[in-house]
Amino acid sequence: MDMGSVRSGHVPPDARDPNAYADGFTYTNMPGFEGSDRIKFATARADEFEVLSGNQGEGFAWSVQANYGDDHNKAWFRTQGLKDSGPWDPTTDAEILWWRPLSAFWGMQMGLRQDFGPGSHTYLAAGIEGLAPYWLELEATAYVGEDGRLAARLKGSYDILFTNRLILTTSLETNLYSRPESGRGLGSGLGNIEAGLRARYELTRKFAPYVGYVLERSFLGTADRRRVAGEPVTEHRFVVGIRMWR
Amino acid sequence: MVPFTRRTFVQGISAATAAGIAGVRPASLFAQGHHRAELHGPDIDLQIDSMPVSYTGRKRVATAVNGQVPAPLVRLREGEPTTVRVANRLRESTSIHWHGLVLPAEMDGVPGISFPGIEPGKAFTYRFTPRQTGTYWYHAHTLHEQTGLYGPLIIEPKAPQPGRADREYAVLLSDWTDEDPLQVFLNLKKMGGYYNHQRPEASDYFKDVSQLGIARAMARRQMWNRSRMIPTDFSDVSASTYTYLMNGQSPTGNWTGIARAGERVHLRFIGAGTATFFDVRIPGLKLTVVNTDGQDVEAVEVDEFRIGPGETYDVLVQMPNDEAYTIFAQALDRSGFARGTLSPRAGMQAAIPKPDTPHWLTDADMMGMMAKPDDMASTEGSMDMSSMDMSSMEGSGSQPKKARHARTEYGPAVDMRVDYPRTNLDDPGVNLRDNGRRVLTYADLRTIGGPLDRRSPSREIELHLTGNMDRFEWSIDGVKLTEAKPIHFRANERLRVILVNDTTMTHPMHLHGMWSELETEQGEFQARKHTIAVQPAQRISFGVTADALGRWAFHCHLLYHMAAGMFREVVVA
Numbered sequence: 001m002d003m004g005s006v007r008s009g010h011v012p013p014d015a016r017d018p019n020a021y022a023d024g025f026t027y028t029n030m031p032g033f034e035g036s037d038r039i040k041f042a043t044a045r046a047d048e049f050e051v052l053s054g055n056q057g058e059g060f061a062w063s064v065q066a067n068y069g070d071d072h073n074k075a076w077f078r079t080q081g082l083k084d085s086g087p088w089d090p091t092t093d094a095e096i097l098w099w100r101p102l103s104a105f106w107g108m109q110m111g112l113r114q115d116f117g118p119g120s121h122t123y124l125a126a127g128i129e130g131l132a133p134y135w136l137e138l139e140a141t142a143y144v145g146e147d148g149r150l151a152a153r154l155k156g157s158y159d160i161l162f163t164n165r166l167i168l169t170t171s172l173e174t175n176l177y178s179r180p181e182s183g184r185g186l187g188s189g190l191g192n193i194e195a196g197l198r199a200r201y202e203l204t205r206k207f208a209p210y211v212g213y214v215l216e217r218s219f220l221g222t223a224d225r226r227r228v229a230g231e232p233v234t235e236h237r238f239v240v241g242i243r244m245w246r
Numbered sequence: 247m248v249p250f251t252r253r254t255f256v257q258g259i260s261a262a263t264a265a266g267i268a269g270v271r272p273a274s275l276f277a278q279g280h281h282r283a284e285l286h287g288p289d290i291d292l293q294i295d296s297m298p299v300s301y302t303g304r305k306r307v308a309t310a311v312n313g314q315v316p317a318p319l320v321r322l323r324e325g326e327p328t329t330v331r332v333a334n335r336l337r338e339s340t341s342i343h344w345h346g347l348v349l350p351a352e353m354d355g356v357p358g359i360s361f362p363g364i365e366p367g368k369a370f371t372y373r374f375t376p377r378q379t380g381t382y383w384y385h386a387h388t389l390h391e392q393t394g395l396y397g398p399l400i401i402e403p404k405a406p407q408p409g410r411a412d413r414e415y416a417v418l419l420s421d422w423t424d425e426d427p428l429q430v431f432l433n434l435k436k437m438g439g440y441y442n443h444q445r446p447e448a449s450d451y452f453k454d455v456s457q458l459g460i461a462r463a464m465a466r467r468q469m470w471n472r473s474r475m476i477p478t479d480f481s482d483v484s485a486s487t488y489t490y491l492m493n494g495q496s497p498t499g500n501w502t503g504i505a506r507a508g509e510r511v512h513l514r515f516i517g518a519g520t521a522t523f524f525d526v527r528i529p530g531l532k533l534t535v536v537n538t539d540g541q542d543v544e545a546v547e548v549d550e551f552r553i554g555p556g557e558t559y560d561v562l563v564q565m566p567n568d569e570a571y572t573i574f575a576q577a578l579d580r581s582g583f584a585r586g587t588l589s590p591r592a593g594m595q596a597a598i599p600k601p602d603t604p605h606w607l608t609d610a611d612m613m614g615m616m617a618k619p620d621d622m623a624s625t626e627g628s629m630d631m632s633s634m635d636m637s638s639m640e641g642s643g644s645q646p647k648k649a650r651h652a653r654t655e656y657g658p659a660v661d662m663r664v665d666y667p668r669t670n671l672d673d674p675g676v677n678l679r680d681n682g683r684r685v686l687t688y689a690d691l692r693t694i695g696g697p698l699d700r701r702s703p704s705r706e707i708e709l710h711l712t713g714n715m716d717r718f719e720w721s722i723d724g725v726k727l728t729e730a731k732p733i734h735f736r737a738n739e740r741l742r743v744i745l746v747n748d749t750t751m752t753h754p755m756h757l758h759g760m761w762s763e764l765e766t767e768q769g770e771f772q773a774r775k776h777t778i779a780v781q782p783a784q785r786i787s788f789g790v791t792a793d794a795l796g797r798w799a800f801h802c803h804l805l806y807h808m809a810a811g812m813f814r815e816v817v818v819a
Binding site: 012014022025036162 | 339357358362363389433440443445446447652654655656657659660717719723725726727728732797810813815817819
């Protein structure tokens with residue numbers, strides 16, 4: 001049993017040839033086919049689009065994705081960030097990626113990431129995204145910076161349906177770095193773990209206001225830098241936002 | 247942004263309300279039986295045009311034929327050379343397909359296979375001679391099917407025959423959405439469960455825990471949660487956007503067929519749902535099923551039957567008195583219903599039942615014959631079947647048949663494979679099992695006169711119905727239409743087509759141009775059909791005589807599955 005496999009199943013040697021019944025026939029090129037099975041379409045979603053208030057003051061945050069393509073290839077744009085009374089959060093960045101499916105529930109993403117704010121870097125990005133058994137949405141991406149530094153980001157979320165419209169999203173994010181970056185207040189190693197609870201009400205499928213609570217803790221060198229700067233190692237914030245997509 | 251009230255969608259609006267909307271021609275007024283034109287062959291003119299309608303109180307544009315939505319009833323005669331001129335007054339290309347008719351390939355009306363479609367402002371003349379009799383229908387072979395381009399097609403026998411009944415009505419069941427069909431398709435592509443508002447909730451879990459205990463409540467969910475499938479994924483599209491129609495009338499519009507005490511009424515049910523299976527019954531009356539897909543079957547008396555998109559069932563009922571009887575056609579997912587009335591005069595109505603409570607899909611709907619409590623399906627990943635205890639398998643005692651998967655079923659387009667599908671035809675299907683009523687199954691259908699061709703099949707073609715529910719990809723053998731090669735039937739051969747459903751949804755599979763002769767589990771003739779609903783994790787087989795030269799369509803008749811690629815071209819040469 002290997003249901004959590006990220007790759008598709010192993011093809012047994014006695015598998016049928018799907019073209020075995022064609023006997024050399026091909027389609028005529030008669031016009032009229034709508035070709036709807038090759039349709040390219042665009043979608044954009046803001047999973048988080050919120051104002052916040054916490055022990056680091058007030059501000060705003062977002063986590064937004066958009067993509068365009070067919071079932072085999074998609075261009076993917078992804079950005080996230082946070083601003084409160086302090087400087088830009090070190091995880092404020094944008095990515096441009098190419099997506100292709102690896103298996104029924106998993107896709108591969110490769111491209112570039114650009115940080116925003118002081119101490120920013122440009123990275124090559126490679127990762128996977130998908131749905132693990134038990135309905136865990138996961139994103140895991142590794143990064144190589146222009147100066148050889150490495151970073152990694154892991155994001156996961158799980159929806160609890162109180163009703164079909166009132167839904168609690170539990171989420172977890174962590175960031176790791178191979179080298180410190182003073183401009184962003186980052187040490188090396190485990191940088192942070194952020195846990196969120198967001199309860200939304202789906203007025204429609206595509207539009208859902210939410211309220212939530214986020215707890216974030218810094219670790220190792222990052223935590224040391226925050227202590228030196230007089231900032232709290234543990235942040236907590238209440239959020240109010242809108243989850244929407246189209 | 248305003249939350250819809252489901253009731254508005256389910257019930258639709260009455261004709262009176264619709265008439266009150268300025269500038270809108272209420273489709274429901276035109277849909278009344280006595281207002282509707284009926285067209286008779288052999289020479290027929292059809293004009294396809296857009297027409298404003300309102301089924302929900304909002305003005306929308308439907309696709310009309312001769313100013314009618316649904317399209318007018320067309321009556322042809324067996325053996326009579328027929329000409330149908332179809333003019334397209336839309337701004338986009340369209341088509342009409344004669345569903346279930348055996349006719350020349352270039353008259354079949356499938357854009358890209360039979361002909362290039364009918365361009366805007368152009369006309370196409372269909373010429374064919376009906377070689378069969380019974381209840382059929384015609385519809386667009388494009389997304390216009392969702393916007394109303396469908397109508398009944400009845401072929402009368404060459405020699406007039408003694409009437410089966412005192413009255414006869416076509417009862418066409420369909421689904422209407424105020425959304426653009428392309429938007430519906432894209433919503434599904436972006437979120438497979440977009441229209442499913444009955445996903446299991448936390449309260450269901452706690453109810454199960456209190457009734458079954460925590461271990462069994464968890465076990466009940468384990469297969470579904472591991473395989474990332476939803477046990478209430480009954481239909482792609484639900485009453486959250488659909489208003490279900492009977493002869494073009496919303497439930498509030500209440501289509502009425504006049505029927506008096508002592509009369510025998512012949513009802514020609516047509517499954518014109520774009521994405522909807524209907525479960526039909528008339529509380530208080532027995533239904534005598536006498537024909538399916540235009541083919542007479544040995545009469546069988548039932549309380550209820552399921553009709554899939556593309557299928558037809560002819561039913562006789564006996565009116566015991568001068569009271570009203572509700573024709574109740576609930577959607578398979580139980581999110582809504584179509585409704586009409588049989589009564590001695592217009593304006594009467596009987597009680598309307600509530601839709602049944604839906605039940606979760608079972609292990610057998612995912613695992614076929616391997617279903618056994620606590621087992622896992624072979625979903626997205628390998629499973630060692632040799633470790634399974636074969637002796638414990640349910641079924642009819644016949645040896646389980648192993649499915650032969652195509653190598654293309656192991657890619658990203660396929661989220662489930664059934665290694666040992668179930669083969670039972672006596673299953674009424676999802677949400678109809680053990681409901682206390684006598685429900686028709688395919689095992690009840692016995693076409694009178696046996697098969698058209700008694701040769702045994704010279705070969706077998708095995709095809710698997712495949713999908714990825716989360717990404718709304720639908721395919722055959724894991725390959726979509728435009729990525730696949732055609733299937734070749736050798737001219738005049740008798741062959742057996744085996745379909746294995748590797749998904750948890752029921753697919754009404756429609757082969758154009760030739761009959762599909764459904765077989766029993768033992769491979770003997772069961773019933774002649776043009777559209778065969780294959781249940782989740784089920785294996786069925788049917789015989790085909792490849793006597794119709796040319797290129798033909800073979801596809802799932804759920805419009806959005808067809809659009810996504812669950813479609814093959816068949817070449818007979």
